[in-house]
Amino acid sequence: DTGVSQNPRHKITKRGQNVTFRCDPISEHNRLYWYRQTLGQGPEFLTYFQNEAQLEKSRLLSDRFSAERPKGSFSTLEIQRTEQGDSAMYLCASRALAGTQETQYFGPGTRLLVL
Amino acid sequence: AQSVTQPDIHITVSEGASLELRCNYSYGATPYLFWYVQSPGQGLQLLLKYFSGDTLVQGIKGFEAEFKRSQSSFNLRKPSVHWSDAAEYFCAWMRSNDYKLSFGAGTTVTVRA
Numbered sequence: 001d002t003g004v005s006q007n008p009r010h011k012i013t014k015r016g017q018n019v020t021f022r023c024d025p026i027s028e029h030n031r032l033y034w035y036r037q038t039l040g041q042g043p044e045f046l047t048y049f050q051n052e053a054q055l056e057k058s059r060l061l062s063d064r065f066s067a068e069r070p071k072g073s074f075s076t077l078e079i080q081r082t083e084q085g086d087s088a089m090y091l092c093a094s095r096a097l098a099g100t101q102e103t104q105y106f107g108p109g110t111r112l113l114v115l
Numbered sequence: 116a117q118s119v120t121q122p123d124i125h126i127t128v129s130e131g132a133s134l135e136l137r138c139n140y141s142y143g144a145t146p147y148l149f150w151y152v153q154s155p156g157q158g159l160q161l162l163l164k165y166f167s168g169d170t171l172v173q174g175i176k177g178f179e180a181e182f183k184r185s186q187s188s189f190n191l192r193k194p195s196v197h198w199s200d201a202a203e204y205f206c207a208w209m210r211s212n213d214y215k216l217s218f219g220a221g222t223t224v225t226v227r228a
């Protein structure tokens with residue numbers, strides 16, 4: 001399967017714990033995006049990378065959130081000191097940089113529940 | 116601010132009936148518009164996209180959408196729905212500089228037998 005993969009698919013944690021999610025984009029896709037989706041809402045942009053460079057972070061991304069993309073391959077999203085409000089689906093997407101009409105492909109998401 | 120709005124939160128349609136989902140956009144220039152579908156617990160799958168040219172866009176799974184500048188709309192249609200079309204549908208627009216997607220709140224489609 002050559003699509004975008006995310007691990008884990010589900011995560012249950014207690015408030016105050018740290019969690020880390022991983023995203024493996026489609027091979028050779030330069031751009032990688034993270035979105036967050038809460039119940040009943042559309043996905044909201046969090047941050048994106050071009051290769052290993054993080055080019056933009058949304059105001060939704062508080063200081064407790066950090067994302068990395070070492071070597072421009074997979075990416076990790078870490079949430080420190082989780083809060084109940086962090087409960088959401090975290091989606092990763094990737095696209096080639098070739099042009100405007102390239103498709104952004106989404107992974108299956110990681111569903112986080114903070115108790 | 117640029118945005119897309121999906122006025123219908125939930126639509127119920129009978130199997131075999133036609134379906135139309137509304138999407139209105141707010142953008143000065145011609146926007147890049149998309150429709151994605153999300154099945155329960157799954158990620159998003161692209162149905163179709165519009166950048167320019169022919170205003171009637173054909174997508175996968177028998178869906179089509181029509182861009183109407185005069186109405187600032189990009190409505191999604193399917194002539195005959197199948198039970199497997201039950202899902203959540205999102206309209207989105209894309210910024211041309213960083214290709215970031217901004218989504219509407221979504222429309223949940225229920226298909227009854």
